Amino acid sequence: MDTILGATDTLPSSLEWAMVEIVRNSEVMKKMKEELERVIGNDRRRMIKVSDLPGLKYLAMVVKESLRLHPPGPLLGHKSSEECDIGGGLYVPKDCNVLVNVWAIGRDCEVWTNAEEFLPERFESSFVDVKGSDFRLIPFGSGxxxxxxxxxxxxxxxxxxxxxxxxxxWELPDGISASQIDMQEKYEGFAITMATPLTLKLVAL
Known part of the structure; x- marks a missing residue:
């Protein structure tokens, strides 16, 4: 039940954050559309399938970058099974509840260049994944x-x-610029969501 409830919060939230970052960065949207036309074609009625995803390399980078800046769950809860000295004067006793701040890790300027900027290209020649094998990017936890x-x-x-x-x-509503989008966050349910829901205008094709 926790898994089902978690997905109902985190998946829509992750999609909304990705959409807002794409809309705020016109060059990212342009590159995504160029890749889609190159790989999928110009037929807008042609729905994209799971089997198409491996060929969409730039899309994968956009998703990674969005998860770096906006992890579905900002804090990962763990409980220590034994005492541990992790260095730097930090000691974790046995049976201690530990919260891993994934949000802060993804924005650490000592780990990421231009950490606050949305730059999917940073993953172009990088082997960092989001599945837990690299502790620089663990939006879903690890192990x-x-x-x-x-x-x-x-x-x-x-x-x-x-x-x-x-x-x-997609376009922003009339009179709204990318710089005016409210990027404030709020913790709701299992996820960090936008404090002000994203509103976009569908452009007639």
């Missing part, structure tokens, strides 16, 4: 306590984004 819905999420997020970008054109 035995990793999110059980990771494979579902890593399929649905790019699939929905690809279809939204391929089948439709």
């Amino acid at each position: 035995r306590r990793a999110c059980p819905g990771i494979n579902f999420s890593l399929t649905m997020i790019p699939l929905v984004l690809a279809n939204l970008m391929h089948c439709f054109d």
